[in-house]
Amino acid sequence: MAVEKKLEEEIMTLYDKYNNALFGIILRIVKDQHIAEEVLQDTFVKIWQNLDHYQSSKASIFTWMSKIARNLSINAIQSKAVKKAGFTYSMDQLKEDNIAENNINENFDLRTHINILNHDQKQIIELVYFNGFTHQETHQHLGIPLGTVKSRIKLALNSLSHLFFVSDSTKFLIFFLLIQWQ
């Protein structure tokens, strides 16, 4: 019983730590609170079932968990669209619809958090991170060369790294120096 209790506590620790961040990604993709909550539950069930396949030396736990969440979200909107329309939707059409909804829903606006990105980089992050587009799909959707897609993704990731990595460590450094001066 002690092992089961500890097991429960630990999976719930993961939930407490990551549920809001994962739910933010899921809700932006599925656009429905009820479905998003079902997907979040399924995500944690799958995380729990597959933790023994996860290799910490290769990728962070959040990268691994968010990939599960995103794949389940895309599956969910695909099946939702199938149920709604009664026929098979193409993934491209699904994503087109999803982007249209994204653009009019101000609750899901990323602008306040990623102002450091320019329009092109922001668009790329929204497409690939919050809509699950591959490079090939992004190239077709935006009508820009594949090489440009790759370079924009890399620039956007580097800009984000600069924003979060540098700013957080700088804050830490300033805090440390302030303590030293006192």
Place this chain on the structure above:
Amino acid sequence: MTKEEFINSGLLEEFVLGLTSEHQDKVVLEHLDMYPDLCPQLKKWEFSLEELARKNAIAPSSDLKNRLQQKLDFHDTNSAAILKKANNTSLINRKFWMNIAATYLLFATLGLIYFAYQNRQLSKQSEQLVMENAKLSAEKNDLESVNRKFSFVREVETQVLQFSDKNKPVGTVFINHSLQKTSFKISNLASPPAQKVFQMWADVDGEMVSLGVLDAPQNGDLIDLPYMKNATSLNITIEPLGGSKTPTVANLVATIVI
């Protein structure tokens, strides 16, 4: 793939964004083993995307946690081992980032201390250089002044006369009528008695004209005197402090006929 081809393929970016297939995941992991120097870049991107997700986090319903607990089967015998591993992995990641932060902090602090020290040293050196420069500038002015004085002495037209006191030379007088200049170089003049000074006089048309008081004369000094065109002699007398309007002949120290 070579390292360059792998970087240019964009697979690493797709991997961190969760867009890769299982096969592509294997390719990426194999290449990360081959080129471990790409791992820090991957960690940075992972950290950034996690931060992005955190900043865009949305809270689900508060009862969702209870529903999840009911859905999960915690009596599964494999779960303990699985979650033990998960706990270790999160610990490893936490340790990794703490190490990165500590290293960054250490280098940043050392860098700041080093630059502050360098700045202080350079400021000190700069101040010293300014002082040295001012000192050298003053010395240069003095040398130029002395040079100007002595250049006049070296002129061919300059008349050189020895000033003597009882056959003992007390100095040399230089007179240049072209330049209308007179100088007196003191060489062996004793100090005046207490409360007395030496005063120079020129005999001009039978009248003694004061050329000034020798204020604290030092042997070796080259003193400029007023030029007297028609002077026939120069004289040094001992006078009360401040000098006299007429010379005290009884206190005549030295005289020279021009």
